[in-house]
Amino acid sequence: MPTRNITLALLGWCAALAVSLAAAAPLHDLYICASNSRGTRVIGFKDTSLNGVYRREADGSFTHLGLNHPMTLSVTFDPRDARLFYVASLSGILRTPDGGQTWRVATDWDVTEPKSVVVDPNDPDTVYAGVPDGFIVSRDRGLTWVRAERGLPERGKYTQVVQVDRTHAGRVLIGCETGIYLTEDGAKSWRHVFTCAATVEDLQQSPHDPLFWLAVTQADGALQSRDGGFSWTKLAGVPAEHALYNVAFDALNPQRLALASWTYGLLTSEDGGRTWVERNAGLPVPHRVWRTAIDPDTGRLYAAVLDQALFVSDDFGRTWKAGGMEGSRITGFTFVPRAAR
């Protein structure tokens, strides 16, 4: 019947497109934040490991960039020039204007342990960062930073994750101890859009539908929003007894999603989030998956297993192989369009 034929044709076209995209030069560079001390780093002890920001090379290896920092969590790039990037680190926001050749601790003494840093793609002079005691913003390409917490609670504003709506300058969602907050005016004011029992660990905007967002939490399972983050509902089928650490969309296939968790390991969905399965066979035991990501160019699935290695799967978690970074603790994946290089 025609509908079935069209569907099959579309599927075939998608598959062909995926293959051709995979064969072509990647459109994105992958950067990761990683530490390699296998969880044994102690301030005051000699640490010979190399840590910080790494970039994936064409052969799949990872090259360390610039500064050896023992704890980095998040990296974000200026879309106009990817040599300018920012790193959320134990000591504050680190800024490099030249691809990691030189660095500056861009924040002052009063900012510690930022968890997440994001450039606004539609207003790239503006950079946002979540910190344990709230939220900060820079409006001059990361040179100076100020608090931007109007509308956030005095307590309960521990901010784990920041995501900018790619379709609107100044529209930002943050995941905090007390839930999800939204600003539509570049962090001049915030409103509480969802209340959680414990920290919201990750937020992601669908690459297919900008109104579709997913969040994962420490105690409320996974959440979805179909209206750009104004309202949220629980995503059935995702376990909620233990914390979920992050969530990833597949830019090539809107049906594919992945979740990382200390307890559950790697969970995937191939039906847009309706059903989920554990994809831990082939991962080290215990499968403490700290971070997951899906390559926007190839659909390759990544699982960063705590202090073990990076693992990759080209069949969406059915089989895994080592992907380098042995012994690492990968705390963030960022795919950067090569056009910005």
Added chain:
Amino acid sequence: MKTKFFPALVLSIAAAVSMRAQPSFAGPMPSPAVEPDADVRREAYHQRINEVLHWYSAQAKPGVPYGREVILAKLALREDRAEVSRSVITYMKDPGTGPFWMFPVVAMSLLGQDQLTPAAKQALRDMWRTTYQVRGDTENHWAMYYISLYLISELYPNEPAETWYTGKSSAENLAEAREYLIHWMDLATTVGQGEFNPTGYIAEYAVPLSYLSTWAKDPAMRLRGHMMLDLLFSELAENSLNGMLRGPNARTDEGNVIERWNAITSYFNWLLFGNTVPPAGYGGFGMFFALAAKNYDVPEVMYRIAVDRDRDFVARDLKRTRRRWRLSDQLMPPIYKTSYMRKDYAAGSYQGGLADPIQTHVWDVTWAVPDPRGVHNTMFSLHPYSSNDSMQMYFSTFPEPMIPNLAVEGKPSYDTPTKVVGSSPYERVFQDRDTVIALYDIPPGTRFPQINGFFSKDLVNLTEDKSGWIFAQGGNTYLAYRPLAAYKWIPYLHRNGGWAKEEKNLGGQLLVSEFLKNGTIVQAASADEFRSFAAFQAAINSLPLEFKLEPVPVVKMTTLRGTRVVFTYGQAPLVNGARLDYSKWKLFESPYLNAEKGSRRITISYGRMQRVLDFSVPSITESATPTP
């Protein structure tokens, strides 16, 4: 994220050097006699400093580049300049990172200004450009980090951003460091210090502060460093019993909390006041203080507080918890600390609850002994709390990884039911002089639902009385311990420090009570107050005492000192019918240390002597009021 931790360094340094004889460590206890002559005191102080420096200098091995401590000792003693310079260059070839690395390197630069070769100085300078220095995540880290950054930026002024690992100019580094340090001093002198009365971390404050007070070019910052040292050491003097710091302690460890003397605080008491012996290796970090210690004159008022007390006294201090990032309605809730000091013993406590997530010691009664080495001269109870919530309150971390990581990050005992260090959100404490009441209301499902009471191997005449009281004697102190629920005894297994994974049976017992609603009462008294131990027991048994555990623990009693107390879990205690008002707690209130909350002005007193630290100016004013 959690980052740790100095005692391991201390232990490693101490362990490395402890095999060689150290005069004071191995020698007899010093005479308790008070030395009235300031010149004699100063000379003895300088002799002790020299003992440390010479002992470390003597650790040099022929033909081997000097290690960090030897380099520093020889710089302080102005010895072997050529080899010291060569060793500095070697040392700088493998730089470390972070506040613990920074301050000794700063000391090398400052001590070596007129001793090191240009090449050695350049090697030191280059490190600040080439090697990123991590700031850390606690107040002791930040004190070390920012004092180091301040001093090194002052030493190399007017240098551009690209010559510093921060990417900031000398002036920017200096301004940031100065601003943080003044902010921290403001906090400490208005609402109280966070890592209060630490048994180990005192060095992380005292050492960099001694460098600030010695080498800061800005006279105001130099003075501030000196004033903070005065404050730190005055508190140490007031809170130590014969040179031994007792509880409560914001941060301590399994070794220090049991063998109370065997902490670096004893090194400072030995060095400053000469009233005890130092631990092995001079406490490890002690040598870093000795480098600049001659610049610090111990004020007589402080010396007298340490060694020449003429009365029993109560001290009440205001402190604050470590920063709580979440799961709390306050960033740094107040700590209301009480201390009662007598010749034979001391009792100390705060009101309970979490201060630091792992290393807090909430209360104890500790007795004096002629020679404290190897003696476990303390008594206390605690709920061995272990929780991911607590980790998340204080650390910016996911819920699960922290506790497993503690095993490799220096806190292997944290998640064990028989631990003897730690605070609990389910403990409430009230103290009236030498009476301590600790109440526990542990929710069902809490990990380790039990109370651990520590009974030392050094107690004698341990008696389980049919009244329910447990009587014992430690030194010249009679102790009465009343568990409020049934209990059992298990052997106490000792860990010789926070990092120790091995447990040793050195004697002693833990009283373990596995009831969620629970409590402990401890009443202490001097043996001199009673004609016999039996008379003490009779006096305790005659005290009016009622308690119940449901629906919440309540104790209604009259103490040995005649104070009527009604203490209900979750409520402010009633003392002689009046509700205890913590809001009136001052920053310091005792015969020796006094300050209003928010004042930035601390008065240190002894007899006619007075020393006022006014951080709002800043200034130090000494006076001696006329004899009436």
